[in-house]
Amino acid sequence: MSFGVYIHVPFCATRCGYCDFNTYTPTEVDSSYEQYLDNLERELALADGPQADTVFIGGGTPSLMGADGLGRILKAVKDNFGLAPGAEVTTESNPESTDPGFFEGIREAGFTRVSLGMQSASTPILRILDRTHTPGRAVEAAREAKRAGFEHVNLDMIYGTPTETEDDVKKTLDHILSAEVDHVSAYSLIVEDGTAMARKVKRGELPAPSEDTFADRYELIAHTLESEGFDWYEVSNWSKPGGECQHNLIYWRGGRWWGAGPGAHSYMGNERFYNVKRPEKYNQLLSAGELPIAEREQLTADDEHMEKIMLGLRLKEGIPLEWINDSALPVVRRHEEAGRLIVDKRVRVTKTGRLLADGIVTDILAAE
Missing domain, CATH: 1.10.10.920 (Arc Repressor Mutant, subunit A)
Structure with missing residues (x-):
């Protein structure tokens, strides 16, 4: 059974209105990127697991670490777990915090796969989602990654956003296909309690997403991608042959992984545990030489x-x-x-x- 390492980067430049992930903007947390990297290295030195078949850096916005910061994280994984031959090494990246030099730098550091948060190619929909990149930037970033030598590039899209039209979805799919990536993830929008979007829906400023609309959008996405040579391998994920995300397959097939970083979850044997969420508490525990685990759970059969x-x-x-x-x-x-x-x-x-x-x-x- 394959083993994966997940690294959580909890920082974002701004907060998207639909997001309820464990993320923090600069004004919400008293922790620098350098402190985070120092303590992440401490955590990985205390971690225990076999050689990694996959590494996935998610967030948050990992690309805010820059190529040097991500290279430093990968080196710490190599030093403490080791990488299996041919290991898949992925980072999520936001289009607005990347450029050709970034992709060249992470490729040289040993990354093999990039996942870009596109979400939509419609300016009004990006505005509702509080995304800051322009519609064409995700495609441009995907092309930059490919020119840097990445064979495996993913684009994420979200469908079912309030006020979204069928033409908005078609436009997004056209952009995705023009980028010639080998993997696409498409997720229906979930309006999570406590988010800015949930408050707008509750006040009637935005219409609530419709289940019928979700179904129609999914069928459109599936038909379009599958007619263009993509094959679905998980309900929300399509790839060209050989482009499947091996790290996510570890999750879906019941494999084991170690999660590092604030709020990261781990699954080792029949035990699940997760880290403290706040970066300040995470830093405090690791500075004292303790693993930052908040809670452990023994799973029954x-x-x-x-x-x-x-x-x-x-x-x-x-x-x-x-x-x-x-x-x-x-x-x-x-x-x-x-x-x-x-x-x-x-x-x-x-x-x-x-x-x-x-x-x-x-x-x-x-x-x-």
């Missing part, structure tokens, strides 16, 4: 079974039929008869089932 079903059914490869308890087989057969599942030695969602994957999982687990 039932917990692990539930997660294997929940995550595995989102994959095109599905799950072995033998994983389904006998009590849930009638539910599986009912979804098969309705055209939502394919059932042989494995259980897999159909094209229709992809739209209802979460509900199918809920039905199966409730029957068990």
Whole structure:
């Protein structure tokens, strides 16, 4: 089973209105990038795990660290875990904090994959999302990454934003295809409690997203990408052959990973643990020589079974039929008869089932 290392960079230049991730703008936290890097190195020196098959630096905005900072992080991972031959090494990057020199620098440092937050190619939609880049910048950044030698480049898009039209989605897809990347992630907008967008929806300033709209948008995205040579391998992810994100497959296949950085989660054996969220507390604990773990959770066999079903059914490869308890087989057969599942030695969602994957999982687990 593959092993991954996840690094969380908790800093953003500005806060997007829809985001509820563990991130902080400069005015929200008393912690410098240098302090963060120093203490991240301390944490990695205290970490314990096998050689890494994948490394993924997410956030937040990892590109704010610059090529030198990201290179320093990768070196710390190499020094403390080691990298397996051919390891996949990914960083997320925001288009507005990258340039050709950045991509050249991280490629030289050993990164093999870049994931860029595009979200939309529509100026009004980017404004609603509080994104600061211009519509064409994500495509330009993807091309810069490819010129720097990156074979694997991902573009993230969000669909279902309030006021979004079908033409907005088509325009975004046109931009993505023009960038000639080998991976696309498309996520429906979730209006999270406590965010600026949730407050606007509650006040009636923005319409609430519609489930029917989400379904229509997903079908448009899937049809467009799949007709252009992309294949879905997870409900929200498409790639050209060989472009699948190996790090995320570790999550979806129930693999193990160590998470470092403020708020990062780890899954080692049947134990899950996560770090303190605030960078100041993170710095304080590591400066005292302590791992910054906030809480540990021992998973039961039932917990692990539930997660294997929940995550595995989102994959095109599905799950072995033998994983389904006998009590849930009638539910599986009912979804098969309705055209939502394919059932042989494995259980897999159909094209229709992809739209209802979460509900199918809920039905199966409730029957068990």
